[in-house]
Amino acid sequence: MATATTSRAARIEVHGTVQGVGFRPFVYRLATAMGLAGDVRNAGGHVEIRVRGADPELAALSDRLVAEAPPAARISRLLVTDLPATTVPEAGFRVVASGAATGAVPEVPPDLATCAACVRELFDPADRRHRYPFLNCADCGPRATVIEDLPYDRARTTMSRFPMCSACRAEYLDPANRRFHAEPIACADCGPRLAWHPAGADEPADVGVDALAAAEDAIARGGLVAVKGIGGYQLVCDASAEAALTRLRAAKHRPGKPFAIMVGDLRAADRLVPLDEEAAALLGSPARPVVLLPRRDHAPVAAAVAPNLPVLGVFLPYSPLHHLLLADLARPLVVTSGNRSGEPIATEDRPALTRLGPLTDGVLAHDRPITARYDDSVCRVVAGRPTTVRRARGYAPAPRTLPVPSPRPLLAVGGHLKNTVTLVDGDHAVLGPHVGDLADADTLDAFHETIRQLTRLHAVDPDVVVHDAHPGYLSSQYARRRPASRRLAVQHHHAHVAATAAEHGLRGPFLGVAYDGLGLGDDGTLWGGEILLASLTGYRRVGRFGRAPLPGGEAAVRRPARTALGYLLGAEPLGSPAPELPADGPLGRLPRGEVELVRRMIDRGVNCPPASSAGRLFDAVACLLGLGGAVSYEGEAAVRLEAAAHGRGDLRALAWRLVRRDGLWVYDPLPTLRDVLTASREAPVAEVAARFHTAVAEATAALVEQAAAATGVRTVCLGGGVFQNQRLTRLVLDRLAALDLTTHLPGQVPTNDGGLSFGQAAVAAAVLTGG
Amino acid sequence: LGHGSGGQLMAELLREVIAPALGGAELVEDAAALDLGPARVVLTTDSFVVTPRFFPGGDIGALAVHGTINDLAMRGARPVALCLAYVLEEGLPIEELRRITTSVADASRAAGVPVVTGDTKVVERGGADGIYLTTTGLGVPTADADPSARGARPGDLVLLSGPIGLHGTAILSAREGLGFEAEIASDTRPLHRLVAAMLAAGGRGVHALRDPTRGGLASALTEIAAASAVGVELVEADLPVPPPVAAACDLLGLDPLQVANEGCLVAVVDPAVAPAVLDAMRARPEGASAVVVGRVVDDPAHRVRARTLVGSHRVVDVLVGEQLPRIC
Ligand SMILES: [Fe+3]
Ligand SMILES: [Mg+2]
Ligand SMILES: [Zn+2]
Ligand SMILES: [Zn+2]
Known part of the structure; x- marks a missing residue:
């Protein structure tokens, strides 16, 4: 016990993700347990503790703050300064209510999965919240999806319409209770209720406990049910019910893209996908993302869940409602976003009933409004590291720090597909949740709404707008029209590698390897297989893939067979002959008229934009190997090519060749394509697919090696959608490591176009700073 | 200039270069209605540049007549007369010029809108691509109708x-x-x-x-x-x-x-x-x-x-x- 004579006072500032995660109650309990006097408050974006005690106690407090922090907290920095002892009371520890923010950018905390303590209560018959689908505490529950305004306080959430009962209020006001200031606190007496609308019914047939039972009954009988989740409506069915899955695919107009499966716990997950430590940690993390993992051979799910793919997307329950569904039904469930393919996920009850009602056996709704649309996040372990495929619920909109702060508030509007936006104030970059593909009119509305919401909540009025250099992107068109004092265009692939660099705190110079489908280059051609010497402020192209025409532009992207024809009939001459057009196989089976038309289009340059794309080369090879001449979702051919190689080791490369053109090293894809055709006559597809991956990895390492030798730069940043391919990424990392280069991969920021806005923001901040 | 394919860049060219130079004229419509005291007329002009000059369903001559008549019609005007100007490249076969002009005449007769005046210029080889036609059209407005690009209302x-x-x-x-x-x-x-x-x-x-x-x-x-x-x-x-x-x-x-x-x-x-x-x-x-x-x-x-x-x-x-x- 500290005495007045031996004690002194200190201020401890805790920075990082510390608000909305139960940090103040945690500090209260810790300090009280240690017998320390003082107080704790939220101040701006951080937590401030004033405390009295002896030196060893103060040191112990600092250590324990870090070691025992709540699961969702992420402490980036502790700042300890001395205070005059008299400024801190001698006895007692208080939690001070949030004052107005003190200048710093307010934060919207991401949603948190139900914590272990709450799950125990949920299934404890003696607990007063036994089986209550909306229980939560200061450590868990909805945040970003219920916040109407900041600072984060119950009065400014959608929970304000549920007056607390006296029991809840007592817990809410008791600093010793783990529900102290749990803003969405609720119980069956005072909180939201479930409502069950049987197929097509406008008015609920059941509420509360009966509603849940009715929905579970429908699912158990092999039906399809819409469920109002945390960030939007979801469609749910038994993962082994073929008939329900067929209906689901028809309802969503989604013929082939895999569905995510929710399982009760890690043990159930392990029955579908073998779990290692990384995967288990990611599955169990407070963000509870969908994790893409290699499936077990006889995983007990219907084939229609992920047709012909060796990978399953698996996740764990993250709300009490999901816990109840999984516990009661005791089987893997398909849980997918409640929308038609390409449309934004439904969040409002009326449209959901109208749109999803007729497609399902019923809608399980509730009366807690969703203020912001948050899809489930999707992650993947690549080369032993967690990476983000889709950043939404649980992650967004937690701010990330930019290596170069922006002198002016700015808005980066991202790409055209997989759109996200990033709002910047100083070094604070708020990367918003996944919006989707802007060609869909409703998604474009959601894009506008997301920008309105983020700027309003964060009270940032951006006067600089940053966009992709492609003028046709609907995001670029928005940027042109939005009033701004300055507009900056950032080249697509520069943004990709800048996103990686910025995530790792680098300003450059670094070598950027940007592999994706297509982005507009600064020479008017389409890029997608690029080696850049870059910093945050600029870049120079130092290497690339050979070009091929895309006959019909986007038509070629939808039909890899046309891309393959583009390579075989019109690839940029780099000194090696093009292989003969095969008389058999997928190209041989094309209608003769189509082949001749494509030949003519290429000769005459009719809608045949040239592209130096890595992603399109994967498409072409997938087609030549008979893995599909058309795709129903972006990147499908490349996904199939990676899947085809599944199980094969690191096989020797197919032929590849670099040539020097106009001062750049260029990977000539034609020898590789010829080898694909020759090898596939004898060897199984799996082997050729694996050897193709090796060839691209070796060519990449060679391109980077040349660039490193020429520039002396030894740090490499990978970026672009192609690096969602685990096999390629692992092979590239191995080879670059063998060259003694330091290589960075994006982790928190999506490597696909979902990360573009963050890269654009990082570039713009650095450019505005002037170096 | 890279504005040939129409669309947004052409719109920007009009808005940022051409309209301001012409004293801020608003070029929303394809034809202008003019109040000349007692009479009202509608006036439009259009140049025609097309490769190939002959194509299934028509040729540049017919196109030059129809395009201008249609621009008048879209303002609700009854086309009355056309002016026709040629820019010809040296070396254009006379036979082609004859065919195109016959086509102009046929189209104008069929439409009931005569070509009343015109002009012809020849430029040296390379100064133009074969033949360019410009047609100017005069029309009179229809009473009790005023279709305009500004006229759409929700519910229409x-x-x-x-x-x-x-x-x-x-x-x-x-x-x-x-x-x-x-x-x-x-x-x-x-x-x-x-x-x-x-x-x-x-x-x-x-x-x-x-x-x-x-x-x-x-x-x-x-x-x-x-x-x-x-x-x-x-x-x-x-x-x-x-x-x-x-x-x-x-x-x-x-x-x-x-x-x-x-x-x-x-x-x-x-x-x-x-x-x-x-x-x-x-x-x-x-x-x-x-x-x-x-x-x-x-x-x-x-x-x-x-x-x-x-x-x-x-x-x-x-x-x-x-x-x-x-x-x-
Ligand atoms: Fe991209
Ligand atoms: Mg016209
Ligand atoms: Zn909890
Ligand atoms: Zn209550």
Whole structure:
């Protein structure tokens, strides 16, 4: 016990993700347990503790703050300064209510999965919240999806319409209770209720406990049910019910893209996908993302869940409602976003009933409004590291720090597909949740709404707008029209590698390897297989893939067979002959008229934009190997090519060749394509697919090696959608490591176009700073 | 300059270079109505540059007559007379000039709009590409009708007089030798009689008229939406795209909504008069297959959207420069 004579006072500032995660109650309990006097408050974006005690106690407090922090907290920095002892009371520890923010950018905390303590209560018959689908505490529950305004306080959430009962209020006001200031606190007496609308019914047939039972009954009988989740409506069915899955695919107009499966716990997950430590940690993390993992051979799910793919997307329950569904039904469930393919996920009850009602056996709704649309996040372990495929619920909109702060508030509007936006104030970059593909009119509305919401909540009025250099992107068109004092265009692939660099705190110079489908280059051609010497402020192209025409532009992207024809009939001459057009196989089976038309289009340059794309080369090879001449979702051919190689080791490369053109090293894809055709006559597809991956990895390492030798730069940043391919990424990392280069991969920021806005923001901040 | 393909860059060129230099003239419409004291006239001019000069369904001569007549008609005017100016490149075969001029004469006679004056210049080889035609048209406004790009109101119906995509695909196919010539011919034709019938049936209820030439239906509707400060919602399933055009667009990677037309019009019509207007259209050969393709809605962003076959909505927008894929 500290005495007045031996004690002194200190201020401890805790920075990082510390608000909305139960940090103040945690500090209260810790300090009280240690017998320390003082107080704790939220101040701006951080937590401030004033405390009295002896030196060893103060040191112990600092250590324990870090070691025992709540699961969702992420402490980036502790700042300890001395205070005059008299400024801190001698006895007692208080939690001070949030004052107005003190200048710093307010934060919207991401949603948190139900914590272990709450799950125990949920299934404890003696607990007063036994089986209550909306229980939560200061450590868990909805945040970003219920916040109407900041600072984060119950009065400014959608929970304000549920007056607390006296029991809840007592817990809410008791600093010793783990529900102290749990803003969405609720119980069956005072909180939201479930409502069950049987197929097509406008008015609920059941509420509360009966509603849940009715929905579970429908699912158990092999039906399809819409469920109002945390960030939007979801469609749910038994993962082994073929008939329900067929209906689901028809309802969503989604013929082939895999569905995510929710399982009760890690043990159930392990029955579908073998779990290692990384995967288990990611599955169990407070963000509870969908994790893409290699499936077990006889995983007990219907084939229609992920047709012909060796990978399953698996996740764990993250709300009490999901816990109840999984516990009661005791089987893997398909849980997918409640929308038609390409449309934004439904969040409002009326449209959901109208749109999803007729497609399902019923809608399980509730009366807690969703203020912001948050899809489930999707992650993947690549080369032993967690990476983000889709950043939404649980992650967004937690701010990330930019290596170069922006002198002016700015808005980066991202790409055209997989759109996200990033709002910047100083070094604070708020990367918003996944919006989707802007060609869909409703998604474009959601894009506008997301920008309105983020700027309003964060009270940032951006006067600089940053966009992709492609003028046709609907995001670029928005940027042109939005009033701004300055507009900056950032080249697509520069943004990709800048996103990686910025995530790792680098300003450059670094070598950027940007592999994706297509982005507009600064020479008017389409890029997608690029080696850049870059910093945050600029870049120079130092290497690339050979070009091929895309006959019909986007038509070629939808039909890899046309891309393959583009390579075989019109690839940029780099000194090696093009292989003969095969008389058999997928190209041989094309209608003769189509082949001749494509030949003519290429000769005459009719809608045949040239592209130096890595992603399109994967498409072409997938087609030549008979893995599909058309795709129903972006990147499908490349996904199939990676899947085809599944199980094969690191096989020797197919032929590849670099040539020097106009001062750049260029990977000539034609020898590789010829080898694909020759090898596939004898060897199984799996082997050729694996050897193709090796060839691209070796060519990449060679391109980077040349660039490193020429520039002396030894740090490499990978970026672009192609690096969602685990096999390629692992092979590239191995080879670059063998060259003694330091290589960075994006982790928190999506490597696909979902990360573009963050890269654009990082570039713009650095450019505005002037170096 | 890289503004040849129409669309947004052309619009910017007009807005930022040409209109300001002409004293801020508003160039929203394709023809201007002038008040000359007792008389009112409508005036328009258009230059024609097309490769090839002869194509299935027409030639540059017919196009020069129809294009200008149609621009007058879209302002609700009755075309009265045309002026014709030639710019000829040295070396153009006289036979071609004769054929083209005969075609001009035939088209003008068939339309009942005489060519009353003109001009001819010859430039040296390389100074032009064969032949350019400029036609200026004079018309008189129809009493009790004033269709304008600014006239669309929420609730109006969007009517289309006939199939789309024919002219653009026919020209492209003929120019590049793509082999669709046998199945696809240009729809070039005059629309002033169709318009007269529509105005007789709908009067001031015909709010806006546009011939969706360069930039296609997408451009025409985007311009109307912007000028009228409204949104437009199309129903994709109701768009008349002839199967050969659909097939060609699919193979060539073109959006039929963005392909040029020379023989159809889009009308924005008060729902109260829409049935009468539609009947009047269908009673004429050039409007025989007229259909309702959408409606005007309230939209602060002035967007054009199309309900797709699967029930979602896609954004219909105007080409920006060359068509480059936006898919990553
Ligand atoms: Fe990209
Ligand atoms: Mg005109
Ligand atoms: Zn909890
Ligand atoms: Zn309560």
